[in-house]
Amino acid sequence: MARIRLDCVRKTFRERRRGEVAAVAGVSLEVAEGEYLAVLGPSGSGKTTLLRLIAGLDRPSAGRVFIDDRDCTEEPPEAREVGLVFQGGALFPHLDVFENLALPLRLRRTPRAELERRVDEMSAWLGLDRLQRRRPGELSGGERQRVALGRALIRHPSVLLLDEPLAALDGPMRRQLRRDLLGLHRQLRLTVIHVTHDQGEAFGLGQRLAVLREGELQQVGPPRELYERPANVFVARFLGNMPMNLIPGRLCLEEGSTVFAAGDGGPGTLSLRLPEEIARRLGGPGRGAVTLGARPEDLELAEAVETTTLPGVRAEVEEWEETAGGEVWVHLRLGVHRLVARVGSGLDLKAGDGMLVRLPLGRVHWFDGETGKTLRGQALGGTTR
Ligand code: ADP
Ligand code: MG
Numbered sequence: 001m002a003r004i005r006l007d008c009v010r011k012t013f014r015e016r017r018r019g020e021v022a023a024v025a026g027v028s029l030e031v032a033e034g035e036y037l038a039v040l041g042p043s044g045s046g047k048t049t050l051l052r053l054i055a056g057l058d059r060p061s062a063g064r065v066f067i068d069d070r071d072c073t074e075e076p077p078e079a080r081e082v083g084l085v086f087q088g089g090a091l092f093p094h095l096d097v098f099e100n101l102a103l104p105l106r107l108r109r110t111p112r113a114e115l116e117r118r119v120d121e122m123s124a125w126l127g128l129d130r131l132q133r134r135r136p137g138e139l140s141g142g143e144r145q146r147v148a149l150g151r152a153l154i155r156h157p158s159v160l161l162l163d164e165p166l167a168a169l170d171g172p173m174r175r176q177l178r179r180d181l182l183g184l185h186r187q188l189r190l191t192v193i194h195v196t197h198d199q200g201e202a203f204g205l206g207q208r209l210a211v212l213r214e215g216e217l218q219q220v221g222p223p224r225e226l227y228e229r230p231a232n233v234f235v236a237r238f239l240g241n242m243p244m245n246l247i248p249g250r251l252c253l254e255e256g257s258t259v260f261a262a263g264d265g266g267p268g269t270l271s272l273r274l275p276e277e278i279a280r281r282l283g284g285p286g287r288g289a290v291t292l293g294a295r296p297e298d299l300e301l302a303e304a305v306e307t308t309t310l311p312g313v314r315a316e317v318e319e320w321e322e323t324a325g326g327e328v329w330v331h332l333r334l335g336v337h338r339l340v341a342r343v344g345s346g347l348d349l350k351a352g353d354g355m356l357v358r359l360p361l362g363r364v365h366w367f368d369g370e371t372g373k374t375l376r377g378q379a380l381g382g383t384t385r
Contacts, residue, residue, distance in 0.1 A: 001033040001189050002068050002081065002158040004054060009063035011049050011215075023049040025215035026063065031193060036185050038206025038223075039195040040238075046215040047195035048087060051161045054193065055084045067159070078108070080159075083152030087163040089144050091136040091151075097123070098132040101150050108155070122150045126180075142173035146180070153188070160184075162194040166201055178204060199239060211235050233372040236293050236365060242329055245299070245339045247292045248369055253285040260292060268335030270313060275361065282366055282375055289369025292359075296329060299341035300358040303348070312356040315339065320349050332357065 011024040024046045031037045041047050052058040054065060056077035064073045072080055091100050098119055105115045123129040126146045136144050145165060152160060165181070166174045182205065185192050196202055202209050203223045211218040211226065211234075219231040230236035230244075237243040247270060249262035258279030262270040272292075274282070282290060302312065315334040322328050322345065330349060332339045334357060341357065366375040 002191050003033045003066075004031040004159065004191065004193070005029070005066040005069075006054070007064045007066065009050075009053055009060045009065060011046075011053055011058060012061045022215050024053065024060075027212075027215070027217050028063075029210060029217060029220065031191060034189050034191055036192045036194065036205060036207045037210060038202035038208070039193060039210045039212055040199055040202040040206075041195075041197065041212030042238075043197055044214075045212045047197075047212060048163055049215075050212070051084060051163050051193065051195060054159075055082050055161055056080050057084075081155075081157045082159045082161060083155065083157035084161045085145075085148045085152045085163060085165050088168060089136075089148035091144060091147055093136050096133050096135050097128055097139070097147050100136070100147055101128075101154055104151060104155050118154055122154050126150045140173070141169045142177055145169065145177055149180075149184070153184075158191060160190045160192045162192065164196050164198075165194065166196070167198070181205060211238060213238075229374070229376060230293075230365065231374055233291060233293070233367050236367070240295060241323075242296045242340050242342065244365070245294045245296065246367075247294075247337055248289065249292060250289050250369065251279070251282060251285045251287050258282075258285050260290065262292070262337060266336075270334060270337060272359070272361075278361060290375065291367040291369050291372070293365035293367060294339075294359055294363070295365075296340045296342040298360060298363040299339065300360065301330065301332075301341050301343050301347065302356045302358070312358040315355050315357045317349055317351055317353045317355055319351060330355075 006027050006029045009024055009027050010022060012020050012022045015021050027050065039047055039050065049058065053060050056072070056075055060073060064071055066072065067080060101119045101122055102115055105118060120129070123132055126149065128143065128146060128150065131139060131143060136147070139147070166177055169177060184190065194205055206223060208221060209223045209226055210220040213234055219226055219235050226235060227239050230239065233246060237246065247262045249260055252259050252261050258274045260272045260274055265271070313334060315332040318331045318333050320328050320330040326345050328343050328345055328347070330341045330343055332341060332355065339357065367373060368375055
């Protein structure tokens with residue numbers, strides 16, 4: 001097992017059209033011994049570059065890379081005990097499974113007897129023993145990916161870096177390989193960094209999750225924590241089956257109370273009177289621009305005729321979609337705003353129908369309207385800046 005530490009790591013490329021591009025723009029990150037870290041980010045956010053920097057295939061433009069407190073920034077890949085599974089597996093098509101697995105050992109001039117023993121051991125372990133003489137073209141996607149894993153593990157690294165290892169696989173194979181990865185991590189006590197653009201994968205595998213955007217780390221923490229307390233609007237929108245509803249607006253003073261007024265406060269915009277405690281936490285009417293965030297599952301929908309003592313606002317059903325799991329996503333128009341709410345099946349929906357939407361204020365997220373950063377930290381501290 002090994003610990004990894006990145007200290008302000010940066011990697012820039014010179015591109016003909018865009019000029020200097022920071023693929024990784026100053027990332028500091030620690031991965032504990034034996035941890036399974038998932039790195040989630042959209043395509044082009046710097047995930048592959050980050051792994052290449054840790055593996056030593058790229059040299060950072062600035063910053064340092066540490067493995068177990070050893071500064072290995074200048075070390076070549078062979079000197080680091082790191083196994084990398086490339087995006088797409090990157091097997092040699094003209095070599096059979098045996099030779100693909102044996103390659104890292106051949107490059108290190110491992111004696112023949114030991115090489116054969118290790119390849120046999122790894123093939124058996126990954127269920128590839130009867131496929132040793134096949135070439136990658138004669139394997140299923142899942143088998144190919146297991147060969148790529150075997151090649152990364154054959155030198156018994158203490159760190160395993162995975163670049164979108166499940167991306168090319170279909171449903172059942174994905175699930176199988178996912179279980180295999182969890183098993184590998186447990187049995188070999190590896191430190192794993194798994195990058196992906198798929199949040200299902202990241203949530204299912206990562207003990208912690210790091211969200212990357214345009215080369216910058218947005219937030220790192222247990223998946224649940226990121227989902228429940230996103231650090232900014234990017235993380236808030238990026239995580240979840242359906243993005244969080246966001247309504248930009250400002251805090252104003254109306255008849256002695258703090259009110260959240262959406263948009264420019266014109267006709268058809270949402271206006272919410274805030275309880276004293278929340279108003280104070282947000283910094284009161286002086287704060288200016290804020291953005292209200294509400295997860296679709298936190299909106300409560302009721303038929304508008306229902307008599308209720310809870311405050312609600314009227315919205316109109318535009319359309320809805322039902323998932324295989326029996327969830328229904330209802331798209332609503334609330335004045336000039338559009339919102340999505342998640343409801344169980346069983347609600348009688350008709351396009352154009354009026355519904356009552358409730359926003360439980362305790363579950364609402366608040367973000368600074370300028371920076372997009374959460375106002376929670378401030379809320380917890382109880383101070384204003
Ligand atoms: P991801 O794996 O998240 O899709 P990458 O790390 O591959 O992202 O790329 C991040 C950014 O860096 C992209 O804008 C990409 O075009 C750029 N980039 C990556 N590698 C190179 C390279 N060798 N030369 C020039 N630009 C690169
Ligand atoms: Mg990539």
